[in-house]
Amino acid sequence: MSNKKNILFASCEEAKQICDKVQYGEATFIEKMKLNLRLMWCRATKSYTKKNRNLTQLCNKAEIKTLNPDKKEEMRKNINSKC
Known part of the structure; x- marks a missing residue:
C-alpha cells in the first residue's frame, strides 16, 4: 500500500486535526x-466533531481570559534567558 495522501479522503486522525482547525478558523x-x-460515514469523526463543538461553546460561555500577547512574549524571553 502506498503512503501517498489521498486528495479527497482524510484518515480519521487527519479528520480530527482538520476539525480542530475548523474550530479555530x-x-x-x-x-x-x-x-x-x-x-x-464515520461515526468516530462525527462524535469527535460534536464533542469538539460542545467544548468550544463551553469555553466561549466561560469567557476564559488569556494572557496578553505582549506579556506572554515578555515571559517567553524571560524563561529563555534563564535557560
Whole structure:
C-alpha cells in the first residue's frame, strides 16, 4: 500500500486535526471538504466533531481570559534567558 495522501479522503486522525482547525478558523476549503466527506460515514469523526463543538461553546460561555500577547512574549524571553 502506498503512503501517498489521498486528495479527497482524510484518515480519521487527519479528520480530527482538520476539525480542530475548523474550530479555530484555520482550515482551508479543501480540508473542510475532506472533513465533510468523512463526516458522511464515520461515526468516530462525527462524535469527535460534536464533542469538539460542545467544548468550544463551553469555553466561549466561560469567557476564559488569556494572557496578553505582549506579556506572554515578555515571559517567553524571560524563561529563555534563564535557560
